Amino acid sequence: MDGQAQDRFREFVENRSAALLRTAVLLSGGDRHAAEDLLQNALIKAAGRWHRIDEPEAYVRQILYRQQISRWRLKWRRRELSVAEPPDTGASADDSGAAELRLVIRGALARLTARQRTVLVLRYFEDLPEAEVARILGCSVGTVRSTTHRSLARLRTLAPELAGLTTVERLPDFSPVEVRP
The missing domain is CATH 1.10.10.10 (Winged helix-like DNA-binding domain superfamily/Winged helix DNA-binding domain)
Structure with a gap:
């Protein structure tokens, strides 16, 4: 990836990662760590093909969906961690x-x-x-x-x-x- 493409990729990640992470959190059932992994893997895949991508957000979202589908098609399932009380976020x-x-x-x-x-x-x-x-x-x-x-x-x-x-x-x-x- 040349310098100009790297700059466009960084700009895309800075501008759209929050929205993409929200989708990944919902897809992973609220597990933020799994969502971050899902998004990280999707961005890595997108970076490898960045020079051929016309619509980056649609491409990354498609990767997110397909990765999540692959996860639930696996026979091996991980247990989800449950907590007794929600965290104190300091909200009003x-x-x-x-x-x-x-x-x-x-x-x-x-x-x-x-x-x-x-x-x-x-x-x-x-x-x-x-x-x-x-x-x-x-x-x-x-x-x-x-x-x-x-x-x-x-x-x-x-x-x-x-x-x-x-x-x-x-x-x-x-x-x-x-x-x-």
Whole structure:
């Protein structure tokens, strides 16, 4: 990679890594360390082909999705680390409702299977149409629809307090939050 391409890559990483990390955190079920690994690997792959990439963000997001799919297709599964209490982030009282909602959603997403979580993130947080999700996951549109239906039903079971949420505007910001044991 020449100097000019390196500068463009660095600028891309500085400008878009926060948004890409939010997606990676959602895809990994709230596990920030796994999300950072996911993003790091995606950026490494993108760096190797940087001179051939027309739309870098779309390319990196595609790598994120495919890497997550590869992870949940593996037979070997890692156990997720659960903590008894959420970390003290020093947020004000005004932010407590949004923070609690964010923790509820993250916790519920973390308890879904990786496939269910991936479908919901692509459909509702990335706002992709069913056909695009099917293309990314390498399955039929019907599979995306049925997985979405079952995933939402499971999400409602895991977090009944989300039943009142009906619009995307009411969802909190899903900025990565580090959870330590």
